[in-house]
Amino acid sequence: MSAAREPVKVLVTPVKVDYTYTPGIASEKFLLGLKQGKLLGAACDECGRVYVPPRGACPRCARPTSTFKELAHTGTVITFSIVRVPSDNIDVPLPYCVANILLDGADISLTGLIQECPLPDVRIGMRVEAVWRPQAEWGYGMANIKHFHPIDEPDVPFEKIKEIS
């Protein structure tokens, strides 16, 4: 029996929604910062917590986050996952590590790849630094940061980061 005569058992049914994304005031400032090689967070008017990327308001206090602050490009691994399952739209060679990283000066983590590090060595509390693409390639997005790599600093004790999400 030729392949063409085999029964059809699977149907590909893509679901696609096309948006025009506008980031809004707070995230726009963050994206404009990325274009200039900066990581901008914003502090809550009430509690002072620094959010990155900023969304314009503090979810705890329901107050604006009006004070923008430039953050360090170093941070701490809060949690991580080793990805072993391929995805059509991600071209990072498997397996790879995705981590939530708390930038120094921020009170909430953001997501990044951990590379230049054997996967078994990735750990919560590990100190890392952003590796930027060449400036000529910078756009208005997190893709400007190629990945994070480990730096030679002592781990942050879990007790100090356990409250961070």
Added chain:
Amino acid sequence: MNDPTSQTGGLSAPHSLEYAYKRSLGTVLSRFFTGLRDREIVGIKTRGGRVLVPPAEYDPETGEDTSSDFVVVGPAGTVTSWCWVAKPRPHHPLDRPFAFALIQLDGADTALLHAVDPGDKSRMRTGMRVRPTWADETIGRIQDIVHFTPENSR
């Protein structure tokens, strides 16, 4: 992202949210889509003897299993209801004005939803006879039928 310095508005960018689902068809719909691949339209008989097109695992009237008795229907049929689409959207089956229609294929007791290309809206009628136009290459999907056209037109 568009460069904000080049326009009055802020940043904006196209963003596509897409899930490439793959659906396992099961025995009944597998037979239907295999039929389309082979350029025939397949229905299924209920225990009561009605022919459902597209075929279903269960009789919608009684909830009973269908009989696994497949029958080839059509390919021509009768429009039982329709809706004119004057300005097709990007994901519509045709890029020119057309009708979405319920088509009761010959030998079927239920109607199949598909596109009818009558050439002109004035030719659309409930009760009109239509016939499928098949894609050059059929692979086992509903788009293997490009559209239906009035039976007396070609």
